[in-house]
Amino acid sequence: MPVRVAENSAPSQVSGTNSGNTSPPACTLLSVGQAFSGTQNVSSLQKEEAWRVNVRIQGCDLEHGYLCGTMEALNVPMADTPIVVTFWEGEIVDTKNYTFYTGKWEASSEDDKRHWTKFPSFSPLLNQVEVDGGKSLDLSNYPYIFMRWKEQYFVNVGTDCGLTIAGFYYVCFSCSDGSINGFYYDPNSSPFQKLELISTNEGRSGFSFSSYELQ
Numbered sequence: 001m002p003v004r005v006a007e008n009s010a011p012s013q014v015s016g017t018n019s020g021n022t023s024p025p026a027c028t029l030l031s032v033g034q035a036f037s038g039t040q041n042v043s044s045l046q047k048e049e050a051w052r053v054n055v056r057i058q059g060c061d062l063e064h065g066y067l068c069g070t071m072e073a074l075n076v077p078m079a080d081t082p083i084v085v086t087f088w089e090g091e092i093v094d095t096k097n098y099t100f101y102t103g104k105w106e107a108s109s110e111d112d113k114r115h116w117t118k119f120p121s122f123s124p125l126l127n128q129v130e131v132d133g134g135k136s137l138d139l140s141n142y143p144y145i146f147m148r149w150k151e152q153y154f155v156n157v158g159t160d161c162g163l164t165i166a167g168f169y170y171v172c173f174s175c176s177d178g179s180i181n182g183f184y185y186d187p188n189s190s191p192f193q194k195l196e197l198i199s200t201n202e203g204r205s206g207f208s209f210s211s212y213e214l215q
Contacts, residue, residue, distance in 0.1 A: 029178030029199050030067070030145065032060055036180055038197035040073070042190065051076055055180075055197055058087075065097030066090065067147070070155065078162035085155040086165055093146040099133040100125075102148060105168050106187055115170040115183050118192070122146070122172070147171040149182070164188070169195060 036055040052074040060067040067090040072083050091098040100116055101109050116122045116129070121144040128137050139145075151165035167186025174180075178199030183192050 029175070030057070030060060030173060032057055034178070035200045036178070036197035037200045038180070038195070040184070041194040041196075049077070053195065053197065062092065062094075065092040065094045067092065071149075071151065073163075076163065079157065080161065081157055084157055084161060084163060086151040087153055087155055088149045088151045088169075090150070090171070091148045093134070093139070093148075095135050095137050095139060098148075099135060100129045100146065101133045102168075105150065105185075107168075107185060111185060112170075115185055115192075116146070118170075118183055119144075119146075119172040119181065121174075143175050145173040145175060147173065171195070 034057045038053055039050040040053045041050045054072040054074070055069055057067060057069040059069070069088060069090070071086050071088055073079075073086075074083055076084050093100055101112050113126075113129075117126060125134060125137060128134055149169040149171055151168070154161065154163075154165070164186065167184055167189060169182040169184050171180060171182040180195065180197040182195035182197075184195065185191075
């Protein structure tokens with residue numbers, strides 16, 4: 001079962017003048033080929049439901065704040081196939097390429113704050129983010145990496161599969177253990193759908209991914 005690791009909110013440096021080195025810390029757990037496994041909670045007022053979710057990173061460019069990958073949702077009730085695969089692209093909040101304010105995808109600055117503040121590790125950053133969007137923060141030594149993941153298209157099913165990829169994920173990645181916590185945002189879906197993933201050691205854990213050709 002996926003375990004949510006308590007987040008340590010003590011940063012090494014979170015404020016002051018930006019030194020110019022704003023790239024997030026190099027992390028072997030955030031690299032091409034790395035796999036994660038866990039759940040997405042899709043609870044609503046009517047029912048509570050959690051889907052098994054697998055994620056693999058297909059590309060990562062820390063210098064430009066970019067990463068991409070595939071996401072597998074397993075045994076989704078309304079889908080005709082046991083696995084629904086999507087391709088997503090991510091924005092790394094590094095205050096150089098991307099800030100904490102989304103500025104698109106129907107997300108307002110208030111939506112951003114409501115979602116980021118759900119991560120305990122964001123708390124020390126909030127005051128500065130409210131001042132300038134966090135542009136003056138130096139996150140290069142921060143033990144967490146904040147990201148947005150936006151699903152771009154379905155890989156193995158059509159758009160009529162009964163699922164939507166209109167929204168995006170607010171994501172917090174722990175550099176210490178590779179755990180991922182996220183919240184899905186879509187004005188037309190149930191709010192705060194929670195994503196919880198842990199890094200997997202393929203081979204030793206018996207966990208494996210299928211192969212997909214990405215167009």
